[in-house]
Amino acid sequence: MSSRSDFLPPVRHYAAHVETLTRNTVERLAQAGYDRLLIHSGRSHARFQDDYHAPFRAHGHFVHWLPLPSHADCLLEVRPGRKPTLWLNEPDDFWHAAATPPEDWWADAYAIETVRSADDWAHVLDGDRATALIADPVDFPDLGARADLNPADLLWRLDEDRTVKSDWQLDCLRGASRRAVAGHLAAGEAFDGGGSELEIHLAYLQAAAHDPNDLPYNSIVALNEHAAVLHYQLRDAVAPETHRTFLIDAGAECHGLAADITRTRVRSREGLFADLLDAMESLQLQLVERMQPGMDYVAMHQEAHRGVARILHDAGLVKMPVDAMIEDRITSRFYPHGLGHHLGVQVHDVGGRVAPDGSPLPPPDAHPFLRLTRTLEEGNVITVEPGLYFIPSLLQDLREGGFADRFDWKAIDALIPFGGIRIEDDVVVRRGGAPENLTRDAFAAAE
Known part of the structure; x- marks a missing residue:
């Protein structure tokens, strides 16, 4: 009987993948007039008049960087001259199993801050830098002037980078x-x-x-x-x-x-x-x-x-x-x-x-x-x-x-x-x- 690990690839190319992504993203930010990029992994939502949540899958731009398709309410920050920063959300939740701990092969590419909820990284949105945020608008209804949500001039450039695979x-x-x-x-x-x-x-x-x-x-x-x-x-x-x-x-x-x-x-x-x-x-x-x-x-x-x-x-x-x-x-x-x-x-x-x-x-x-x-x-x-x-x-x-x-x-x-x-x-x-x-x-x- 097969196990999931039987189908996993070698990890030798992951560091180069992140290096290329970082370099390209910094260039895209400059072209679109931004100082930094934030990417939200997404948020799990309950069904109407119900407390049951549909299975969660992280947004594509987040998974493009990180092998974390099942991690909700995480935030990635990309800025020129700095290692990408990941706010890794690991709730203290007795209702559900804990997330898999970070593995060195991917975690070494990031500065990781472990948090217990989205409230713990909400302050990242503040500041005077020109910020672009890639996220579902439903999750950020009151963003105001803190960041530009899904700016078209940047988003199509990031989409374009995804059309060629590393x-x-x-x-x-x-x-x-x-x-x-x-x-x-x-x-x-x-x-x-x-x-x-x-x-x-x-x-x-x-x-x-x-x-x-x-x-x-x-x-x-x-x-x-x-x-x-x-x-x-x-x-x-x-x-x-x-x-x-x-x-x-x-x-x-x-x-x-x-x-x-x-x-x-x-x-x-x-x-x-x-x-x-x-x-x-x-x-x-x-x-x-x-x-x-x-x-x-x-x-x-x-x-x-x-x-x-x-x-x-x-x-x-x-x-x-x-x-x-x-x-x-x-x-x-x-x-x-x-x-x-x-x-x-x-x-x-x-x-x-x-x-x-x-x-x-x-x-x-x-x-x-x-x-x-x-x-x-x-x-x-x-x-x-x-x-x-x-x-x-x-x-x-x-x-x-x-x-x-x-x-x-x-x-x-x-x-x-x-x-x-x-x-x-x-x-x-x-x-x-x-x-x-x-x-x-x-x-x-x-x-």
């Missing part, structure tokens, strides 16, 4: 991939054994050594037609009478950085759906190989649509030329989401729709759900996740419209109980060679 972060992403792959392999075995969605989910958690509260996102564990619900959030405890297909979109975290992996399996390797799965696997691998510096990700998304159009055409499901399918947005009914997104301390990491100079890069009107619209750079970590689904609500107007006779509805209706296909890898953009496929590398190492 060696330390890449090590963490590799660790998260290994952890997620262990879960995916166990989930596949549970599907092969006829498990329910809940049983498959539990197998995933055990193999990945993950508590569900610590997952980077709510896992999608979908059998049969449930695979056509893009963010399927339920987990039936009773197994269906027939296991046709299984789609799992499940990740893991390592020191706060996330893996985001999707796989689709089919019970029988005979039949049209299995052929479509093989074709989508080939398309996905072709797209991954194109992820090079200088590549326009919007163009890659459009190439994915052309690939889906060819698959639909070659399978005889749509009797239209590829160009006509693209022009009439037919593929968007079978592939309604974006090709991928940035990945890091947030699953949908920042900066995806903003140019390096801070100007907006909105998605094309034809593809409003695309989360990444930039030109790729070396060191970007992105997901590549084309899909092909049979969603009745998206197909209904095609059945009733002017193109109805151009579809093989008998074949499509036979595919609806299979749900759909999504294949997703996490990829590091590299210069002068093939991209690093974190997901495929982790699968290869585990097999």
Whole structure:
């Protein structure tokens, strides 16, 4: 049985990670006209008319610095010429377990002040320095003139720095991939054994050594037609009478950085759906190989649509030329989401729709759900996740419209109980060679 420590990376790059962050942040502060930066980790809030708190996860900019994704009400200060200072909140609380003590490998990079509550660091906000505070506005309603909250001219610069990952972060992403792959392999075995969605989910958690509260996102564990619900959030405890297909979109975290992996399996390797799965696997691998510096990700998304159009055409499901399918947005009914997104301390990491100079890069009107619209750079970590689904609500107007006779509805209706296909890898953009496929590398190492 795996333990969490089995997936942790070496710590050799962490000091260099903080040194680079400090240097870059000081430069960003000067560019935006500030003397210091404060980053709040976030605050746990009770549900409405309840004393129960949802699981806490620290804000992305805090986790970008510190491997403390579960520590609430901490404060980090960054100032030129000084070691970053961390006010580490460790409440004297008999209701909950104590936080893990600081470990030398990361603590040595900071001047640490241990406090018992946020009140103990509130004075840090005072002073005559030009201060920027990165935090949730809900937690600082009365900030007034003490600091500028989330100033746009600074925030986009800090977001931009997060789009290129350090060696330390890449090590963490590799660790998260290994952890997620262990879960995916166990989930596949549970599907092969006829498990329910809940049983498959539990197998995933055990193999990945993950508590569900610590997952980077709510896992999608979908059998049969449930695979056509893009963010399927339920987990039936009773197994269906027939296991046709299984789609799992499940990740893991390592020191706060996330893996985001999707796989689709089919019970029988005979039949049209299995052929479509093989074709989508080939398309996905072709797209991954194109992820090079200088590549326009919007163009890659459009190439994915052309690939889906060819698959639909070659399978005889749509009797239209590829160009006509693209022009009439037919593929968007079978592939309604974006090709991928940035990945890091947030699953949908920042900066995806903003140019390096801070100007907006909105998605094309034809593809409003695309989360990444930039030109790729070396060191970007992105997901590549084309899909092909049979969603009745998206197909209904095609059945009733002017193109109805151009579809093989008998074949499509036979595919609806299979749900759909999504294949997703996490990829590091590299210069002068093939991209690093974190997901495929982790699968290869585990097999």
